[in-house]
Amino acid sequence: MNKTDFDLILQNYLRNPFRSFGLSLLIALFASVLLIGGLLSISLSKGLDRLSSRLGADVIVIPQGSEINDQTVFLQGDSKYAYLPKGLLEFIRGLAGVKIATPQYFMTTLSASCCDQKVSIIGFDTKSDFVIQPWIREVLAGKLPKGSIVVGSEIRIDEKKKLKIFDREYTVAATLEPIGNKLDQAVFVDEATLADIREAAKAKGIVFSNNEETSSNEIAEYSSILIKLQDGADVERLSREIHSRFDGVQFRTRKDLFSQLQKSANFLQVVVWTIVAIFLIVVAAAIGISFSLSTRERTREYALLRILGVTRKRLQNLVLGESLLLSAVGTYVGLLFASVAFFTFRLWIGEQVGIPFVVPVAAEIGGVYAVVIALLHLVGPVAVYGVANRVSRIDAYAALRETEH
Numbered sequence: 001m002n003k004t005d006f007d008l009i010l011q012n013y014l015r016n017p018f019r020s021f022g023l024s025l026l027i028a029l030f031a032s033v034l035l036i037g038g039l040l041s042i043s044l045s046k047g048l049d050r051l052s053s054r055l056g057a058d059v060i061v062i063p064q065g066s067e068i069n070d071q072t073v074f075l076q077g078d079s080k081y082a083y084l085p086k087g088l089l090e091f092i093r094g095l096a097g098v099k100i101a102t103p104q105y106f107m108t109t110l111s112a113s114c115c116d117q118k119v120s121i122i123g124f125d126t127k128s129d130f131v132i133q134p135w136i137r138e139v140l141a142g143k144l145p146k147g148s149i150v151v152g153s154e155i156r157i158d159e160k161k162k163l164k165i166f167d168r169e170y171t172v173a174a175t176l177e178p179i180g181n182k183l184d185q186a187v188f189v190d191e192a193t194l195a196d197i198r199e200a201a202k203a204k205g206i207v208f209s210n211n212e213e214t215s216s217n218e219i220a221e222y223s224s225i226l227i228k229l230q231d232g233a234d235v236e237r238l239s240r241e242i243h244s245r246f247d248g249v250q251f252r253t254r255k256d257l258f259s260q261l262q263k264s265a266n267f268l269q270v271v272v273w274t275i276v277a278i279f280l281i282v283v284a285a286a287i288g289i290s291f292s293l294s295t296r297e298r299t300r301e302y303a304l305l306r307i308l309g310v311t312r313k314r315l316q317n318l319v320l321g322e323s324l325l326l327s328a329v330g331t332y333v334g335l336l337f338a339s340v341a342f343f344t345f346r347l348w349i350g351e352q353v354g355i356p357f358v359v360p361v362a363a364e365i366g367g368v369y370a371v372v373i374a375l376l377h378l379v380g381p382v383a384v385y386g387v388a389n390r391v392s393r394i395d396a397y398a399a400l401r402e403t404e405h
Helices: 003-015 017-054 088-093 132-137 191-203 235-245 254-297 299-307 312-344 346-353 362-383 385-392 396-404
Strands: 059-063 098-108 120-124 148-151 162-165 168-175 186-189 224-229 249-253
Touching: 003 017, 003 312, 017 254, 017 312, 017 362, 059 235, 088 098, 088 224, 088 235, 098 191, 120 132, 120 191, 168 191, 186 191, 224 235, 235 249, 249 254, 254 312, 254 362, 254 385, 312 346, 312 362, 312 385, 362 385
Parallel strands: 120 186, 148 168
Antiparallel strands: 059 224, 059 249, 098 120, 098 224, 148 186, 162 168
């Protein structure tokens, strides 16, 4: 395409700004939906894969009334200050079919002068934990240093790698890889460090435990108990035995929770891609109809161009070029808007979907952009290809006589 042709295409685009900008805006909306849909689908798939690799527990026992519809429950207890009955952990460890059971304790800091930021704190038992420590070992060689903490990927730390909790500073030994849920905003500590944090909180007048007789180096009251079963263990029997002995507990299996998450993710992706398909049909129809009506109004113009020596192929390319310009303007405006929206509000989006949500790496993001750009640049030309063919076959003299009459 030479400069003269581009000038003609640009003039045609600007000559009817309401039609041109309107179609470009429609394409921009489609580009936004398509980009966010693509990034969301990959993020959900990565999040579910990451969560599947982290779920080392077959069963979780949590206090009655705790939230159970969040994927984080297999790695932490509920954020409410509810605790399991005393003696439950020892009882579970003595049941047939239980390979290992480990407790966790949950607490939340305040977003105030005592703390750098509001975070969830998850205490784990170093002797029995089989969920958190394998994750930590991926980023930290050796044991967790005494008095140190490990933080999720979304926790902000200073250059000194310190985090202040209840006016006490703790060294950050490592930052975990993102998992795509609230655990990215959590702090993980062993029993001794948890006891120190509880003492610091108590000095500030905040008490998380009602058990004052517990020694300083163990978890006082448990927010959850995670269980790994032996092969062939009877889950139903295990549930009956626990409920027959203890009240106020809930018993949930990994299979039930993960299947619900998978169904939710599949449903969300179906909804997203259905919206994308509807947008594609609407955009293609709008462009095709608009250009079809436009060519009727511009028949005399096309006829004059043929008489002046413009070839049929060149005339066809002018129409296709104008549709390509429409697509390009809309594509890049839409991508800019969608990029700002997605990456600015990615944390909020992850919280709202309620499903593990891990933002793709740079190479995957680049691939999504390339596919979206290639597809959207084709929408306009494909939608008006038939119209461009009709324009190229115009009988110039017959068209001029018809317009004169």
